Amino acid sequence: MKKGEKRKQELLQIAYGMFISRGYENTSVDDIIEEAxxxxxxxxxxxxxxxxxxxxxxxxxxxxxxECAGQVLAADIPVPQKIVGIITSVRPTQxxxxxxxALMQPENILMHSKIKKKLMASVLPLLTQTVEEGIxxxxxxxxxxxxxxxxxLVISNEIFDEEDYTEKDIEVFIDMTEKLxxxxxxTMGFIRNLIGQRNE
Amino acid sequence: MKKGEKRKQELLQIAYGMFISRGYENTSVDDIIEEAxxxxxxxxxxxxxxxxxxxxxxxxxxxxxxECAGQVLAADIPVPQKIVGIITSVRPTQxxxxxxxALMQPENILMHSKIKKKLMASVLPLLTQTVEEGIxxxxxxxxxxxxxxxxxLVISNEIFDEEDYTEKDIEVFIDMTEKLxxxxxxTMGFIRNLIGQRNE
DNA sequence: CAAAAAAACCGACCAAAAGTCGAAAAAGTA
DNA sequence: TACTTTTTCGACTTTTGGTCGGTTTTTTTG
Numbered sequence: 001m002k003k004g005e006k007r008k009q010e011l012l013q014i015a016y017g018m019f020i021s022r023g024y025e026n027t028s029v030d031d032i033i034e035e036a037x038x039x040x041x042x043x044x045x046x047x048x049x050x051x052x053x054x055x056x057x058x059x060x061x062x063x064x065x066x067e068c069a070g071q072v073l074a075a076d077i078p079v080p081q082k083i084v085g086i087i088t089s090v091r092p093t094q095x096x097x098x099x100x101x102a103l104m105q106p107e108n109i110l111m112h113s114k115i116k117k118k119l120m121a122s123v124l125p126l127l128t129q130t131v132e133e134g135i136x137x138x139x140x141x142x143x144x145x146x147x148x149x150x151x152x153l154v155i156s157n158e159i160f161d162e163e164d165y166t167e168k169d170i171e172v173f174i175d176m177t178e179k180l181x182x183x184x185x186x187t188m189g190f191i192r193n194l195i196g197q198r199n200e
Numbered sequence: 201m202k203k204g205e206k207r208k209q210e211l212l213q214i215a216y217g218m219f220i221s222r223g224y225e226n227t228s229v230d231d232i233i234e235e236a237x238x239x240x241x242x243x244x245x246x247x248x249x250x251x252x253x254x255x256x257x258x259x260x261x262x263x264x265x266x267e268c269a270g271q272v273l274a275a276d277i278p279v280p281q282k283i284v285g286i287i288t289s290v291r292p293t294q295x296x297x298x299x300x301x302a303l304m305q306p307e308n309i310l311m312h313s314k315i316k317k318k319l320m321a322s323v324l325p326l327l328t329q330t331v332e333e334g335i336x337x338x339x340x341x342x343x344x345x346x347x348x349x350x351x352x353l354v355i356s357n358e359i360f361d362e363e364d365y366t367e368k369d370i371e372v373f374i375d376m377t378e379k380l381x382x383x384x385x386x387t388m389g390f391i392r393n394l395i396g397q398r399n400e
Numbered sequence: 401c402a403a404a405a406a407a408a409c410c411g412a413c414c415a416a417a418a419g420t421c422g423a424a425a426a427a428g429t430a
Numbered sequence: 431t432a433c434t435t436t437t438t439c440g441a442c443t444t445t446t447g448g449t450c451g452g453t454t455t456t457t458t459t460g
């Protein structure tokens with residue numbers, strides 16, 4: 001009962017790498033089993049379908065990122081910093097986004113949108129909590145916090161996942177965030193640095 | 201040279217119906233040709249691939265919606281009304297969204313996101329123009345109009361395409377829109393009615 | 401109008417890929 | 431060792447997008 005779990009992790013790891021580098025659609029089950037050196041039947045002993053594999057791979061990724069975000073949440077730093085920290089910990093990591101920008105490739109739409117959906121679900125409560133913390137501190141002032149946070153996240157995903165966003169997008173995003181949360185102008189200004197630097 | 205074009209339109213129509221009702225992935229080329237009563241070779245005489253068919257189907261849809269939006273733009277009605285009109289004319293129509301909510305189904309992610317992308321490209325300039333009109337009239341006041349409009353559209357697509365949005369989402373959206381465009385509170389309030397009614 | 405050319409059409413065939421299944425090998429257990 | 435369970439194997443099936451050489455129909459043209 002040990003060996004099985006280990007093999008599964010191995011397969012998950014291989015699948016992860018291939019999905020990221022070539023895209024989900026462009027990776028065949030045959031590719032995976034060849035790389036792993038196993039037979040078809042063995043693969044389907046561990047996964048009931050290729051899509052289930054994708055689901056589990058995404059689960060892995062999300063768990064990692066949620067854990068990072070959780071650490072930021074628990075840290076003893078100013079609230080606005082926390083927010084940015086959580087958002088960035090949740091954005092695609094180096095390997096996930098730089099390898100040929102695989103995630104934004106059209107052939108990866110399925111994976112991409114599954115990731116976004118799951119990520120949203122896991123991060124939204126954390127961010128909501130943080131914003132509410134900020135409200136208590138008097139930095140923010142607004143109602144309907146979860147809905148507002150959701151819109152922030154949607155924008156962040158949708159605009160900044162692409163590679164063609166501009167300075168202006170960032171400015172507007174900052175402006176919007178401040179107004180959405182009822183913060184003073186300038187409160188979220190440092191977002192500028194963090195978003196800017198990953199896309200140079 | 202006439203007959204060909206007619207057949208193509210016929211195929212496009214059939215493909216459109218099937219893509220909408222069962223989803224793109226769940227529609228095979230064989231399904232389409234069976235319905236049309238033609239042979240494989242004929243299909244590929246008109247389309248170089250299944251995906252090209254999807255592309256053209258989407259093109260058809262977009263053209264229709266863009267035309268509607270254009271009419272709204274040209275109409276002699278108040279600017280805020282125009283904005284709402286354009287946004288709603290661009291949202292999935294009855295048939296497109298009510299038939300089993302096909303567009304939001306997970307198996308239709310590809311089609312859905314292609315539609316969103318194209319729609320954004322065709323509608324953004326129209327909306328931008330309208331907002332700028334509003335600025336001249338003194339109703340709105342903001343810079344970076346295209347970027348702001350884009351964010352409005354992204355939110356509108358992302359939040360209201362799902363079926364699980366709430367009253368609060370609408371409230372926050374209205375609030376955000378007003379602040380994003382620098383409008384007086386209440387200016388965009390009537391969005392409430394229009395969004396609410398399609399999802400009864 | 402007849403012949404040639406172009407357009408439209410046919411369907412058998414191909415290759416890729418996901419998924420199945422019965423049986424065999426390996427590991428565990430009493 | 432004898433058994434049971436877990437793990438592995440790989441040939442086979444099915445579905446599907448796409449190809450191709452040839453045939454029929456339509457259009458052009460001399």
